[in-house]
Amino acid sequence: MDPMMKENGEIVKKENSEGENNLNGWLPVTANREGKWWYAAIHSVTGMVGAGILGLPYAMSQLGWGPGVTLLLVSWAITLYTLWQMIELHEAVPGKRFDRYHELGQYAFGEKLGLWVIVPQQFMVQAGCDIVYMVTGGSSLMKFYNIVHPNGPPIKLTYFIMMYAVIEFLLSNLPNFNSIAGVSLTAAIMSLSYSAIAWIASLIKGVQPDTSYASRYNTSASQIFGFLSGIGTVAFAFSGHNIVLEIQATIPTSPENPSKKAMWKGSLIAYVIVGLCYFPVAFVGYLVFGRFVEDNVMISLQNPNWLIAAANLFVVIHVIGSYQVYAIPVFDMLESFMVLKMKFQPSRKLRIITRGSYVGITMFIGIAFPFFGSLLSVLGGIAFAPTSFYLPCIIWLIIRKPEKYSISWFLNWAFIIFGMSLTILAPIGAIRDIVVQCGTFKFFS
Template sequence: MTLDNNVNIDDWLPVTSNRNAKWWYSTFHNVTAMVGAGVLSLPFAMSELGWGPGVTVMVLSWVVTLYTLWEMVEMHEMIPGKRFDRYHELGQHAFGEKLGLWIVVPQQLIVEVGSDIVYMVTGGKSMKKIHELVCHDCKPIKLTYFILIFSSVHFVISHLPNLNSVSIISLAAAIMSLSYSTIAWAASLVKGVNENVDYSYRGKTPTAQTMNFFTALGDVAFAFAGHNVVLEIQATMPSSPERPSKEPMWKGVKFAYIVVAICYFPVAWIGYYTFGNSVEDNVLISLEEPVWLIIAANVFVLVHVIGSYQVFAMPVFDMLETFLVKKMKFKPTSILRFVTRNVYVAFTVFVAITFPFFGGLLGFFGGFAFAPTSYFLPCIIWLRICKPKRFSFTWCTNWFCIIFGGLLMMLAPIGALRNIIQTAKNYEFYS
């Protein structure tokens, strides 16, 4: 397929080639992007934060990120006749053509590419766990091989043309996320509280407790990382002066955030209530029984991360294809798309099998990107563009979000760096 020179390149790019999405597309795309398998580590994060700080940080994160998501939805068409279809386009409008790119694109790529690498590792680990539970006496298989098996799916479905074309996969992923989250908290509730349950901090020393606290802040920030694709999701919706895209988009976002609350809060709080500071970093491992239920939950996780990978990959494909066609002057052909997407999937596979502890690395790098893009970069853009009156409610709210997100950005990488150093000491490549 080769496009005629008269055809608008936006009609070929994956984010803008199809604008017929319904409001419910927004719901399950946002759920798929937001509710990653990281929800299963929230009880572990609670064990490092403690009841008071843990509940406070989680509720504040939910409220703050819902507010910043509303701001992004509003800013998508704040200039009549123009749509900011991509996060970096909004950044360029706020900070200038060059500075906007340098502020937004590196952070967005860290979140999207980093998340895809984590999903590769998570998919491989889920397959490995299923194999171990189903076949007790089988010879152990390296995690590397399971990651390679998982990646084979993406070498196929990554060639779907645009975000709307993965909507069925995204819907299945959203249903799966709700399913395994429900299994996690319901099974914990049925199991009942452990004997001699301990809610004291996990670390043995004040230093360890402090570092764990910082790491847990990063885990919570990672759980609210869906903002990086929200403008791209809204770009798939039709818009007219009578019915702008923000109306169906916001309707979908509200439903998505209800699902996020249903998934996050019960898993985090019931899981911690049941196991205390002995909870594993994946609450399903702490449960262990019944085996069939844990197998089912891991199957649901597996399906979910397939969808999550694609929702985060589509904006990356859009960036790569835009750069190659507009800057490097390649012709927009199916061959270009085939090669570009296969190279991207291969790259994420390579990093995943080389650094299967990439989640720790993401906590380090993600502290600089997850918190800004979700918690306070939308607020800075809002202040620059809308210029609310100083000390008004809107001005104060945005500055509160900026301070809260800024603290997360500074503190989370400190604990993550310590974990990376400890993990790397005994790590063997491709083991």
């Protein structure tokens, strides 16, 4: 090879490497690598414990005691295992960090296929959750208003969603993951608070005289579809894997002290907290109200008003933080695309326009589609279960290559089969809900 050509090639390679490092220094996921284990814990709690936790007693009423308890415990255990796998794979290649889920996917499946396998599913989960948080934040804000100001003028849900969106627009200007640590900590505390209110208030209320644990449905068809819908509700409660590598990317690493130590410590604590939130709400809520529990256990509680108002306010504060935890990786994807593919220069103006547009689009969809929660269940069956339950197992088998018929090999294949079953079964109940709701569907209702 011509020495000049070789030298020019090395210069280009060096410039590309420097450009990549400069971009990573600007992108929100990799801009700050000074995170601590407790950062990982609070971001994970905020991301995992969604306001949907208040619907777990309803899911239990769709499933029944045996299947409900089993599915919740098994899902918690499986996703804890797959979370550990992802943390271990973050630095599977010496000297390299897989800072984003799609980077790990590209290493396992190839540059192009990895992108197509991971990015659409991850984006579907993150953007879908943010749209639901828009609706949840606006709905809880409206409930709070109606309780504290019962004689006030009626205000449409649309305007409450817009109020919530303004807060998210302001917070979206925070540059990176570590800069939202305070927001995330507050959100994590709120999630513990309103889940505690839900199950402690239910326990104080006590088992109702007319409580029954028979099926809540009158027909066999409704019972089957309801059961499948309950599976979806439980499966979608564990979606934190979509942000775990991005959170780990904020933690410093060295050969003596790899990032996986701090990340696993934070994640394990987060999963214990998740269990302390999920299990009491699901089991106590169903125990007290049985087949008559509402899809939001707070509605079943009804009184005292001040407690329900406080819980709704806590939900609003929590989903404000949850929105940002799921939005940061999306901002990272969008800003990376704008710089690398569209050739924009990294700037504050680009960041404001990109993030503001994303917040605006999620707000618009949240306002426009009253049954987006059901639609998300359909999309979630394709995205939530794979990214949390079995894609980590497939990637582990490809990269780590455990010995055939070993415990690791059996566990991963068992979880792949379990996760794929969820992918097939979970959306069916939601599709039926959409068909039923289409009859009364109105845009911007």
